[in-house]
Amino acid sequence: MVDKLNWAILQELQKDARASFSEIGRKVGLSSPAVAERMKKMEDAGVINSYKVNISHQKTGYQLRAVITLRAFTGRLKAFLETVSTYKEVLNCYRITGNENIIMEVILKDQVNLEKLIDQLITYGETRTHIILSKVVDDAPILPR
CATH class of the missing domain: 1.10.10.10 (Winged helix-like DNA-binding domain superfamily/Winged helix DNA-binding domain)
Structure with a gap:
């Protein structure tokens, strides 16, 4: 195809x-x-799934980007997975292998909003936050095999 x-x-x-x-x-x-x-x-055939708009979050007032990992408390992962889609700050969320269960890319207006989000997340497990300083590689284009 x-x-x-x-x-x-x-x-x-x-x-x-x-x-x-x-x-x-x-x-x-x-x-x-x-x-x-x-x-x-x-x-x-499902090769093309959608066409999307690429929004400049900075120009809409969302200045802070971060990556947050979550190591879920015993018995709390399912509850988190059922709730994560309600967090408007979460751009991407992946279930991963390793010590943490989840990695999220989030966008927020400022540190106050980051703190509020972390306060919500810590009810599900231990978080680790990394502030994104800059984007090094744009969305990588697909390459033919």
Whole structure:
């Protein structure tokens, strides 16, 4: 399903998901209808799941980014997993292996909001917080195999 041309289309979409079929076609060497047909097939097959907006959180007043790990107390992991989606500050949350059970990327307005979030999280387990200073690598593009 994902041949060389589809990989090229996917890479162009990752650069700009709003690019027109004709723009993508010029870059990958296909006609506009051919690009549209390939994208539709990739959507139907679940290769393309959605198109998203990339928001500048800093410009919306959310200046503080952090990574928080959680080592759940015995019997508290399930309760946390049922609740985590209600925290508006959580951008991403992953269940992981190792000493901690959870790693989250969060965005907050300031340290006061970070403290409030941590106060909520410590009812589920031991937390460790790392403030993000800067982004070193942008979202890595997919690479064909």
